[in-house]
Amino acid sequence: xxxxxxxxxxxxxxxxxxxxxxxxxxxxxxxxxxxxxxxxxxxxxxxxxxxxxxxxxxxxxxxxxxxxxxxxxxxxxxxxxxxxxxxxxxxxxxxxxxxxxx
Amino acid sequence: xxxxxxxxxxxxxxxxxxxxxxxxxxxxxxxxxxxxxxxxxxxxxxxxxxxxxxxxxxxxxxxxxxxxxxxxxxxxxxxxxxxxxxxxxxxxxxxxxxxxxxxxxxxxxxxxxxxxxxxxxxxxxxxxxxxxxxxxxxxxxxxxxxxxxxxxxxxxxxxxxxxxxxxxxxxxxxxxxxxxxxxxxxxxxxxxxxxxxxxxxxxxxxxxxxxxxxxxxxxxxxxxxxxxxxxxxxxxxxxxxxxxxxxxxxxxxxxxxxxxxxxxxxxxxxxxxxxxxxxxxxxxxxxxxxxxxxxxxxxxxxxxxxxxxxxxxxxxxxxxxxxxxxxxxxxxxxxxxxxxxxxxxxxxxxxxxxxxxxxxxxxxxxxxxxxxxxxxxxxxxxxxxxxxxxxxxxxxxxxxxxxxxxxxxxxxxxxxxxxxxxxxxxxxxxxxxxxxxxxxxxxxxxxxxxx
Numbered sequence: 004x005x006x007x008x009x010x011x012x013x014x015x016x017x018x019x020x021x022x023x024x025x026x027x028x029x030x031x032x033x034x035x036x037x038x039x040x041x042x043x044x045x046x047x048x049x050x051x052x053x054x055x056x057x058x059x060x061x062x063x064x065x066x067x068x069x070x071x072x073x074x075x076x077x078x079x080x081x082x083x084x085x086x087x088x089x090x091x092x093x094x095x096x097x098x099x100x101x102x103x104x105x
Numbered sequence: 106x107x108x109x110x111x112x113x114x115x116x117x118x119x120x121x122x123x124x125x126x127x128x129x130x131x132x133x134x135x136x137x138x139x140x141x142x143x144x145x146x147x148x149x150x151x152x153x154x155x156x157x158x159x160x161x162x163x164x165x166x167x168x169x170x171x172x173x174x175x176x177x178x179x180x181x182x183x184x185x186x187x188x189x190x191x192x193x194x195x196x197x198x199x200x201x202x203x204x205x206x207x208x209x210x211x212x213x214x215x216x217x218x219x220x221x222x223x224x225x226x227x228x229x230x231x232x233x234x235x236x237x238x239x240x241x242x243x244x245x246x247x248x249x250x251x252x253x254x255x256x257x258x259x260x261x262x263x264x265x266x267x268x269x270x271x272x273x274x275x276x277x278x279x280x281x282x283x284x285x286x287x288x289x290x291x292x293x294x295x296x297x298x299x300x301x302x303x304x305x306x307x308x309x310x311x312x313x314x315x316x317x318x319x320x321x322x323x324x325x326x327x328x329x330x331x332x333x334x335x336x337x338x339x340x341x342x343x344x345x346x347x348x349x350x351x352x353x354x355x356x357x358x359x360x361x362x363x364x365x366x367x368x369x370x371x372x373x374x375x376x377x378x379x380x381x382x383x384x385x386x387x388x389x390x391x392x393x394x395x396x397x398x399x400x401x402x403x404x405x406x407x408x409x410x411x412x413x414x415x416x417x418x419x420x421x422x423x424x425x426x427x428x429x430x431x432x433x434x435x436x437x438x439x440x441x442x443x444x445x446x447x448x449x450x451x452x453x454x455x456x457x458x459x460x461x462x463x464x465x466x467x468x469x470x471x472x473x474x475x476x477x478x479x480x481x482x483x484x485x486x487x488x489x490x491x492x493x494x495x496x497x498x499x500x501x502x503x504x505x506x507x508x509x510x511x512x513x514x515x516x517x518x519x520x521x522x523x524x525x526x527x528x529x530x531x532x533x534x535x536x537x538x539x540x541x542x543x544x545x546x547x548x549x550x551x552x553x554x555x556x
Contacts, residue, residue, distance in 0.1 A: 083147065085531070090144065
C-alpha cells in the first residue's frame with residue numbers, strides 16, 4: 004500500500020467558479036496513473052463519504068493526456084459565504100491525503 | 106498572429122526580461138486579465154479592487170507605451186478586479202494618468218458590463234435565466250437585493266471595439282478567454298484553437314516551468330495549431346505543464362464553455378516542438394444553439410468584526426467545542442434585550458482543529474495550541490462591534506468546568522484586540538442569461554485619451 008500523496012506529482016484543490024471545488028490528481032508517469040486508475044479506489048462512493056456530498060453531484064473524470072484524475076464536487080457554501088472557510092477552495096484536498104493505493 | 110499575455114492579472118507583475126524578449130518578436134496583440142471572482146464577493150460589492158493601484162500602474166507603465174509606439178492593440182478585461190462600474194472608473198484613471206505622464210495619445214474603448222435590473226427582470230419573466238448545478242433558481246427578490254450585477258462578456262464586444270479602431274480596450278467583467286481570443290477570431294482563425302490558446306495563456310506564465318502567474322507568456326496562432334513559448338529564458342513550456350493547465354479551474358477538461366458555444370478538446374494534441382515550446386492542435390469549436398452570458402451579483406450580508414487569539418491550555422483545548430458553545434449562550438444572556446440574536450452570528454474559527462476543512466476534517470488528534478478567530482457578522486457595524494467585544498470578554502473569563510488557569514483563557518497578540526472589518530457581501534446571483542445578441546448586456550464607449 005502506498006499513500007496517494009506519495010504517488011501523485013500534483014494533488015490540489017481549487018474553486019471552479021464560486022459554486023464548485025475541483026481536485027486535480029496528476030501522476031508523473033503512465034504506469035503510476037494506470038495503477039491508481041485500475042485500483043478503482045477513487046470512486047464516487049469514496050468521495051461521497053470523504054466530502055459528505057451526494058454521489059449524483061460528484062463528477063470524476065480521467066484525463067489521460069497528463070495522467071490525471073479530476074474530481075469536481077459542489078461547494079457546501081458558496082465562496083465568500085459568511086461561514087465559508089476557504090474562499091479560493093485551494094485547501095480542500097485534506098481528506099484525499101488519507102487515501103491509500105494497493 | 107502572435108499574442109502576448111502580460112501577467113496572470115494586471116497588477117500581479119511581470120519581468121522586464123519577459124516583456125523585452127516578447128517585443129523582439131512581431132507581436133499583434135498585448136493583453137492581460139484584470140480580475141477574477143476568486144477573491145470572493147467583497148470586491149464586486151464594495152466597488153474596490155483586490156489589486157493595488159501602484160502595482161497596476163507599474164504593469165501599465167512598462168507595457169502600454171510599447172504597445173502604443175508599435176500600434177499594437179492593448180486589451181484588458183475584468184478591469185479593477187471585478188469589472189463593475191466603479192472598477193472600470195478606477196482602472197480608467199490609472200490609464201489616463203500613465204498617458205498623461207508619458208505623453209501618450211490613443212483611442213480607448215471602455216466596455217461597460219454592469220447589467221440593468223429591469224433588463225434582468227424581463228429576462229426572468231421570459232424564462233431566460235438558468236441556474237448552475239444545484240444553485241437555486243433566480244428570483245426577482247435576488248435581483249432587487251443585489252448591490253451590483255455584472256455579465257461576463259465574450260469576444261463580440263471586443264471584436265466590435267477592435268473594428269471601430271480602438272487602440273486600447275478596457276473592459277468590465279469579461280471571460281478571461283475573450284481578451285486573448287477576440288483578435289484571433291476576428292482575423293479568421295479557428296475559434297476552437299483561439300479559445301484553447303486563450304484559456305492557457307490567460308494566467309500568464311502559469312503553463313511554464315518554473316510556473317508563475319507574474320510573468321509574460323506568448324502564443325502564436327496558426328491555421329491548424331498554436332505554439333506556446335515563454336519569452337523569459339528562465340522558463341520553458343512542456344507538454345505536461347500545458348496540458349495540466351488545461352485542467353486548471355475547469356470542471357471538465359475536455360470542454361471549455363464559452364458564451365457562443367463549446368470548445369471540444371477531446372481530439373487536442375500536445376507536442377513538444379523545441380525544448381522550450383509546445384504545439385497544440387485539434388481543438389474544435391462547436392457553436393451553441395443558444396447564446397448565454399454568465400451573470401454575477403452580490404448582496405450585503407452584514408458587517409464584520411473579528412478578534413484573533415490563541416489557546417495553549419490543554420484543559421481548555423480538550424473541551425473546546427463545548428466551551429465555545431457555552432460562551433455563545435453566555436453572550437446571548439449578556440446582550441439580553443439590547444441586541445436580538447437574529448441580528449448577529451458568531452463563528453469561532455478554530456485553527457489547529459477544523460477551521461479549514463470544517464466537518465469533513467479527518468484528523469481528530471487535538472493539538473497543544475489552537476488559534477481562534479472570533480468572527481462576528483452583525484446587521485450593522487455597531488452590532489458587530491458590541492457582540493464581538495462581549496464575546497471576546499466572555500471567552501477570556503469563561504469559568505469552564507475543570508479550569509485551573511483562572512486569570513484568563515486566551516492569549517491576544519494585539520491591542521486593540523477587536524478589528525472592525527466593514528461590510529460583508531454574498532454572491533446571490535451566479536446564473537446564465539440567454540441572449541439574442543452577445544453584445545446586448547454591455548455598452549461600448551469610445552474616448553480619446555491624452556489629447
